[in-house]
Amino acid sequence: MPAPERLPAPGVTATGELEELLAKGELTVVGRIREASNAVLLCTVTYGDASADCVYKPVKGERPLWDFPDGNLAQREVAAYLVSEATGWGLVPPTVLRDGPYGEGMVQQWIESAPAEDGPPDAEESDESGLLALVEGEEAGEGWKPVALADVGEGRTALLVHADDPRLRRLAVLDAVINNGDRKGGHLLPAPDGRLYGIDHGVTFHSEDKLRTLLWGWAGEPLTGEARAVLGSLAARLADGEPLATRLAELITPVELAAVRARVDHLLRTGVHPQPSGQWPAIPWPPV
Structure with missing residues (x-):
């Protein structure tokens, strides 16, 4: 099922223009999302005639994680967006790294969730x-x-x-590539235009297996033909000297970049969705 077209922010006509808006626009803090464990600020961003709501996560507001000693969560969020864009699936809202009112941080388009569809009848x-x-x-x-x-x-x-949704299945593949250690239910945002977005990708790209997710339903099943084609293209774009690899090298460590390549190669070689390793809790807590 092809992904539906994106709906841009007011005054913005393309993803590149939205990235420019997020990167260069004037940020105005309008509130704080208090449920988050790190500082998450709701902002408006304005650049010329364009404006949008966005989320700003300053690096200064991050709580240190003992098992992620290198870099910061903001860089990993941007890296996740870049990999998502490289797949062509557009599963992560446009995200940039920039200076803001409280220093450098991640700025991401705010996604207004659509009303929930009915779950199973029972x-x-x-x-x-x-x-x-x-x-x-x-x-x-x-x-x-x-x-x-x-x-x-x-x-x-x-x-x-x-x-059993093809949008979720794509997200499960992306999570396997970026080694997402925290795919909770609250990180799934169905948009009014029919797209599905995943958010909160700070705990990603570890060189060791840290995959924790609620999307294990396809574990051990063959990857779709679409996924295999996307992974093949992604492997080529992760080669040394390619723009994606060069940009990722600025955001994650050389060991972590090598691990991304290894995970993509493993998925292509095995041709199946990964299964829980048993070395790490497979489901995040709390799950929502």
Whole structure:
């Protein structure tokens, strides 16, 4: 299923222009998202006649992570966007690294989520995106993929499922490439135009296997032909001297860049979605 066309911000007609708006526009802080563990500021950005809502995450507001000692979360967020753009899937909102009111940070287009679609008919609970749910029994049902049994209290369990959605499947491939250590339900944003975006990519690109996600429904299944073609193109763009590789080298370490290449090669060689390694908790907590 081809991705739908992007809907640009007011006064912006293309992704490149949106990146320019985010990079060069005047940032005005209008509030703080307090649920986030690091500083996340809601802003408006204005450049000429164009304007947009955006998120600004200053490096100064990041909490240090012992297992990510190099670089910063903002750089990893930008790296995730660049890899997403290289796939052609456009799964990460336009993201830039720039100076702001509180110093250097990541600035990303704000995505207004569409109302959630209905989950499975037998769902005990669905998340806000409508793409994740808890269902009774041990069968996911048509159009849904099982992830794991979850303890829902009082000695009861329910099956955690996600939609068998091609947009989610693309995101699962992207997460495998960037080694996303924190793919939660709250990081899935269905947009009104039908696109699906993933956000919060600060915990990515580790050289060791850190993949933690709720999107394990395709684990061990063959990659789609589309995914294999995209990965083949991505492997070429990650070669030394290519613009993507050069830019990533400015954002992540040489060891991490080598690991990205190795993960892409592994996916192409095996031809299947990765499975939990058993070396690391496979599902993030809290899951939402």
